[in-house]
Amino acid sequence: MAARGNALRRRVRSLGGKLLRRYRLLPGGMPDGLGDDEALREASLDGEVIVYFPDTVDSLYQLRSWYGPLRELHRTQGVTVVCMDSRTAAALREESALPVVTIALDATLDAIILRSGTKLVLYVNFNPLNTAALRSRSAIHVSLLHGDSDKSVSVSNQVKAYDYSFVAGQAAIDRLERYTSLFDASARCIPVGRPSLDTDSVPRTPRSDDRPVVLYAPTWEGGQASVGYCSLLTHAEPTVRSLIQEGLEVIYRPHPLTGVRVPAYGEADAALRAQVEAAGSLVSTDRSLPQDFADADLLLCDVSAVANDWLPTGRPLIITRSTDPQAHDAGTELLGVVPRLAADDTAGAGRTARELIEHDPLREKRIELTEYYLGDTTPGASLQRFLDACRHLAARRDELWSRIQANEGITGPPPVTPTEAG
Template sequence: MQPRENTLNRRIRSAGGKFLRRFGMLPGGMPDGLGDDESLRGTTLSGDVILYFPDTADSLYQLRGWYGPLRELHRAQGLTIICMDSRVAATIRGEIDVPVVTVAQDATLDALISSSGTKLILYVNYNPLNMAPLRARSALHVSLLHGDSDKGVSVSNQVKAYDYSFVAGQAAIDRFARYTSLFDAASRCIAVGRPALDTDRAQVSSSSQRGDQPVVLYAPTWEGGQASVAYSSLRTHADPMLRSLLAAGYRVIYRPHPLTGVRVPEFGEADRAVRDLLEGGWHTISDNRPLQLDFVESDLLICDVSAVANDWLATGKPAIVTRSAGPEAQDAATRMLEVLPRLDASDAETAAELVAEQLEVDPHREERRLLTEYYLGDTTPGASLERFLAACRDLSAQRDALWSRIEGSDGMGHLPRVD
């Protein structure tokens, strides 16, 4: 194969690409690739752990949910966040006090992982760009994801790409075991609870002035990337349901998903309509508030099938889960969806009656307690964070033992030759 010539056309294309990246003119969803590669050459990262985040700003919510535990992990073992987008890296630096670098070239990434003696590489999603660090065999690769839910997308064959998956509880392990073929969930999944519930709980204090009426948190999910995961109730339930709640005198906290309307503009319009309906008065639009603050201020949750429902279990308060009106949406057959009351679109205009029953009678209190243990494990304050940190320590030690054996195979860190 003949080497490619450094032609004028190639130089022009290269210069054009650099121009587009430098001035932020790339298509949405594409990292700008403006890396710190030059300054990183020949350097090493401090600490044992890398969090790899190749995404653009639209997906930052997935990382922000881990800020609290990542701060604690940085204190314990040292952590560096590696991005592919310089704009995202700048945003993260302003939000969390851990080292953040941007790496554009695979060669730079490979050298950093190898020379730094990185033990663990963590990932908060299944982005295909994760394949770049996944090549490294000198570290263990751990999928964290960004919440545990009964959505169909929570079970993906992509989990097999990672050495381990940190999950919330036994429910997630059972879900993987049931729906993922040729995957040993019992040995590859490690239950750590939801450590962010511990760290974020410690940072939240509510100063809101409450009236006499209970507060309902409405937290719909987004429209989803495909019809089978179109769980959002915004277009089918929201308007009649909220009018029912307002007529009954309830205060509403509305917490939309960050991606609402990104794929289907009609959901953005529905979001705007909800904001207009709740504007003024004592209602709250929760765009940038901590999730735990919304939990503290609310007496009951109405949500779609999503990670919010699972995290809410730790509060011990009643919850209602909407039933998707989408003809192709697929609910997993799970204990939570069997126990918690469901709200159909056809019943949305009488939602206040169901809310009143759950608040006054709370018929599912004991069943929710059992659900909490099954989905989240021990929710004693601090227990989940300690499980997370202990799991990282244990896997770091396991990596050292495994890599020591490999290095000892020929004295050079290479795998034994197979003839």
């Protein structure tokens, strides 16, 4: 009787899940699993590279920053984006100009990777759902992430799941060596710079006045307390008020995930948007990051990748200091060089920002750090390193997989997998 009851509950849960997916009523962050599996039963994917992105539309910003480099990679090696969420796939087809499929079942994914001869699988985050693709032995798995920062997530133990990590520069390797155990960062990390930002310079937007501009770009509240760097609740309102009173223009760039975990941050975001708009300043939700960079004379941000990406501008930078005692960063040299804004000092933020814009004593030091964090920032250099690294690893995969195939079925030591080959 109990077994029958359990079976009935499983059927109800299964039916409920199908209905929720069909009518798109799933909670935010949960992929709908409406896949193209039946159509892909005997199909193969063109090209050598898969980008695996099982997330929902909320996290699509992580992949958007890679559109440009991935389009270039598609021209040389062929790229298909594989999703687990049909809504995300629809958005990607509209935005990216890349081939996109939705796969719900692990068995479909396993078979199509092997059948297609996929050589590389790329990932832009550490989503636990990535394990569906990581099971494949026939491809090399590469973590790209979506920025280089001193957040503790940059040194997550999850990095060990991937055969290689493409990192921005030597700073990322040193950070992993310092904060991660049993991980050979020098062997497993390949510096490629930030190809997502490797474009020709964006011109400054014409303006009707010459007020200096401060870009305020806080991060979101984070998935757990240890990464609680967001300054919206502790710094934002008095800081923006001080900036405006000092006669500075403000560009507020909200993080796309603000408020998804803690509603209070969403409320603070809404209040700050109203404050900025009432002062005649700009809330940037539809502009590119390079455009916001081009229009700003100083960046004020939390511990995040935005700080490192700002370095090539050569302009001054302030990073907030979290008040959360549970928050821990993976600090590198930048956090010890640039000014830090504590919550108790927000009333003077405007004066500090103006002084740094007019007299920037740390400019040369930041310029020295740019190569350490990002490598060669000459236009085109980072993109070329990314393309070269993908081509090199595709050739390495062919060597390794040929050896594995030759060893299949032979008694003796277990076959060498790409991860074990380093």
